[in-house]
Amino acid sequence: MDPKLIEARRRVVAILEELRLAGLITYQLSTDDLTGPEPHLDVYAERVALGQQVPVDLSAGARRVWDQMRDGRIQNAAALFDAAKRGQV
Numbered sequence: 001m002d003p004k005l006i007e008a009r010r011r012v013v014a015i016l017e018e019l020r021l022a023g024l025i026t027y028q029l030s031t032d033d034l035t036g037p038e039p040h041l042d043v044y045a046e047r048v049a050l051g052q053q054v055p056v057d058l059s060a061g062a063r064r065v066w067d068q069m070r071d072g073r074i075q076n077a078a079a080l081f082d083a084a085k086r087g088q089v
Contacts, residue, residue, distance in 0.1 A: 001035045008084035009034040011061065015089060016043065018062040024049045025069075041077035045069065061089050 013034070019025045030040035054066040065083075068074040074083065083089045 005085060006035055008087075008089070009039075009081065011089055012041075012080055012084045015059070015062045015065050018058055019066060022055050022058060022062075024052065024054070024066060038078075038081060041080070043069075043077065043080070065089055 013029065016025065016027045020027060025043055025045045027041065027043045033039070050070055054063045058066070065074065065080070068083070074080050080089070
């Protein structure tokens with residue numbers, strides 16, 4: 001497995017955890033093993049949360065992902081993993 005791909009997946013999970021701890025989303029990952037096939041990922045955000053600005057104490061990556069989720073540029077897990085692979089997360 002490509003080390004860059006594994007690192008991108010780890011970045012995605014770290015950002016999702018940051019957003020979860022901020023109370024903006026919940027998520028489920030099909031497996032904790034990020035070194036195999038792309039895991040299934042479900043991310044949920046309440047409509048009320050989508051109306052909120054991202055807290056300033058979050059990382060730049062988390063703020064960027066939240067903004068992209070809010071404006072519809074990231075609508076599914078594949079888009080999130082792809083953005084991470086391209087270094088946009």
